[in-house]
Amino acid sequence: MLKTEKTLAALAAGLLALSACGGNGSSSSAKELRLWHYEAPDSAMGVAWSQAIKEFEQTHPGVKVKFEEKDFEQIQKTAPMVLNSKDAPDILEYNKGNATTGLLAKQGLLTDMSAEVVKRGWDKQLSPNVAETAKYDAKGVMGGDKWYGVPNYAEYLQVFYNKKLFDKYHVKVPTTFEELTAAMDTFVKNGVTPLANGGAEYPAQQYLYQLALSKADRPWVDRFERYTGKVDFHDPAWTYAATTFADWVRKGYIAKNTVSTKAEAAGTAFMSGKNPMFFSGSWWYGRFEKEIKNFDWDTFLWPGTRMTLGSSGNLWVVPKGSSNKKLAYDFIAITMKKDIQNLLANNGGVPVDADPAGVTDPKNKKLIENYRTLVNNDGLGFYPDWPAPGYYDVLVAGTQKLMNGTSSPAQVLDSFAKPYDENLSNVGH
DSSP states (O other): OOHHHHHHHHHHHHHHHHHHTOOOOSSTTOSEEEEEEOOOTTSHHHHHHHHHHHHHHHHSTTOEEEEEEOOHHHHHHHHHHHHTSTTOOSEEEEOOSTTTHHHHHHTTOBOOOHHHHHHHTHHHHSOHHHHGGGEEOTTOOBSOSEEOOBOSEEEEEEEEEEHHHHHHTTOOOOSSHHHHHHHHHHHHHTTOOOBOOOTTSHHHHHHHHHHHHTTOOHHHHHHHHHOSSOOOTTSHHHHHHHHHHHHHHHHTSBOGGGTTOOHHHHHHHHHTTSOSEEEEEGGGHHHHHHHOOSSOEEEEOOTTOSOBSEEEOOEEEOBTTOSOHHHHHHHHHHHTSHHHHHHHHHTTOEESSOOGGGOOOHHHHHHHHHHHHHHHTTOBOBOTTOSSTTHHHHHHHHHHHHHHTSSOHHHHHHHHHHHHHHHHHHTTO
């Protein structure tokens, strides 16, 4: 069998198994809650949700949670098919954004949870720019009027830095953009590439987008992400981002030979001490805490900007065909409780509603504090690949061309504009 055939066969077997244990009605007399998610057992979310399952079963005598860990790619590719069948789970984790949760909501495959969100007070626990990723309009566009998901964690990007290398080359933690470029110049002069990077996946496009966000504001983000106005890909923010990113490759801030490097290799390069800095997501945090043994590290927010990449985490969604919706809502409620939120925080996650007094590790406290700084500044700028299906690959290709020097910044920005504008016509904007 080919790998694809094996995957489909495994999925089909899983669906048959699920159909065999069905369950009708939405009352608490149901004996099983079927739950899917794709977080690793030792991740912050995996640890917290495992505890939530235990608490759910303790508070719902006679009801068992049938949990199945799925692969992220598997859920992404098969969700429309699975959720349109009687074999859908009762609740699952799903990626936020127009091309994912928004698309399923538009197709009528997800439950509108608006009344339940208000009834249980979840809307009060989520800041407006976090809640935005959970709400969609009739066209599946983020920031709409109906709740189709609930996040219980958040994520954002920050600069992870190697204290040992900073000390060795007498570099201070930058608090302005000018200090950041001066620090990178110091490393380059000493033969050290400042930034870990992965040109074949998300890291490169996130450097590019951060440069754009440093010249942007909330209306700019809304135009790009939510189609609230025309997007000019040759405006000052996009032009600055593309030209600066290309310039950084030329200056050696980013190694040209990382054009084919994946995100995992970028992260392990930082963990090995090769690069003094890595601008990436809070999803690395817990892993760095566990695996970095040879040097001290810390974090700082990208200096000189109000906005940075970030959003809610992925969403708990309830399929339209779920036969146990009340139980699904009860499970979401447990994940929103203070003890689960603090468990997330103490394992290196970013809860949406943690009590800082309940967070014991100093680094984890800082993780929460930096997140709150961004939220209070309305500074979560989302992610650049959200606006259109397949846009992630468009951004990878464009940043690779900037790194290789095979296209000019203006040409790359043209390549971003074409599929974006085509998608706008498809969604009726």
